[in-house]
Amino acid sequence: MNDRNAANDDLASPWVGWGLFLPAAAFLAVFTYYPALATLYHSFFSNEKAGRPARFVGLDNYAAMIDDPIFWQALKNNGWFALGTIPASIALAIVMALLVNRALPGRALVRMSYFAPTILAMVAVANIWLFIFAPQIGLMNQIVGALGGMPHNWLGQPDTALASVTAVAIWKEAGFFMIFYLAALQNMPANLAEAAAIEGASRWYYFWKVTFPLLMPTTLFVLVNAVVNAFRMVDHIIIMTKGGPDNATMLLLYYVYETGFKYWDTTYAAAMSMVLLVILAVVAVGQFVILDRRTHYR
């Protein structure tokens, strides 16, 4: 690292430095740091009601949260949603990257097909999948019917609704993660593969012993993205299920949205937002710790 040397060359002009940073800093302060702190602050207050100002209620909102079965359901669903989307989309991304990282007739078309869902808005994706899951005429039930199965109300039944919205998220994300793996594979030294071939290593063995470990930094990067996405992706819930049926697809951020902007219980929404912020903070800290531990790789 010659960062330190470079730093010594940096222009030591506090006014210009701050002056250049100030415009961006102002927006970051007003729309990121202030609201993060204000969320914490307001979570200790009651809601303003007609004529009655907000008053300090201590931990009441948090106590209400602990007693709220829907909050726990949302947390649990979010956990399942994360567990459902993260490993599946990462595994698929690796498979896709391996499949298109070689001579293949129509490779551009194949890659485009994998990547296209990334370009679409989640709103558009949700509309398309709403049609696919439609009870009578949806593609899903047509396929099931053709295979001799019974049609099913995928989004309308609590036992399949969460799995269905999870599938949508996987479809949307896998191609996005694929491009990072593709880049990593293309930067991989070719002589490794040649050496392995001479040694007679099987492809399976080669993948697990060589390729996969070398992809670790990419996997870490993708993993952090995937975790963050699992807790902020709610557009498809708004369109497809509104958290239903019977809260089966209620996710944390969607519950915050509903509480804050449908019931206007903003202080309770603030308390639940704190849970989200803590989860994201844990991911951030975890990322730093892991990055710290693996610095010897670089």
Add this chain to the structure above:
Amino acid sequence: MTVAHDSRAQRALETVAAWLLAVLWALPLLYAAWAAFHDSGDSARFDLAAPLTWKNFVYVWGAAPFPTYFLNTFLLVTLIIVVQFTLSTLAGYAFARFRFPGRDLMFVLVLLQLMIMPDVLIVENYRTLNAMGLIDTIVAIGMPYFGSAFGIFLMRQTFKAIPRELDDAARIEGAGSLLTLWKVYVPLAKPVYLAYGLVSVSYHWNNFLWPLIVTNSVSSRPLTVGLQIFSSGDQGIDWSIITAATLLSAGPLLVAFLLFQRQFVQSFLRAGIR
């Protein structure tokens, strides 16, 4: 990964697998396109003889204020990109080339926004914009995204890699900091601006939750919100109409993607590898 002892059969198998997955992955979009270009009666019947039609798109264009939604989205992404470019360039330059008190702490604070995104601060940001009297404006949709940690970081990395000699040369000729930035750094960072621009435009073209919260009239609603209102509206569930509206709203970005596929993929990559 091309291992030399790949057998022919193995290669063929992988090609088939790649294509099967590609077909499976394209199926939802193809299905939507099928419905959008057919009468609603034919929307879920796969009869190749069924006549193709434009009328769903024509209907959609007239049935909801889509021209206004398109304009709003266009104004929104333009506004965001102009402000983001400006602020990130200035701040990135500050972090790349200036020493100022508190710089390292400030940089960590900036990076924090990569995790604590405006998406999870909706309640308080609504409060703020309400206090500013900006609810239901295009500016309000964009404002939480003006200061972009991602942009600042990207520009800092880019500017740091530019040889200092170029900077010095400009200064010897008497150029001040801002002029140096404009004459030396900005032109050299063009590919990065393209990458950042594509990522930012596709993000905000597609953004939904925050615009949904902060807008409540046709005059400020972007496409995503307009599409949702149209699709969940009272025209009944006519999938041909809904898929036509969906493809219409995604159209410009999809076409841009088809035309600039390579740039898109590289932009997302460049933006992601930090």
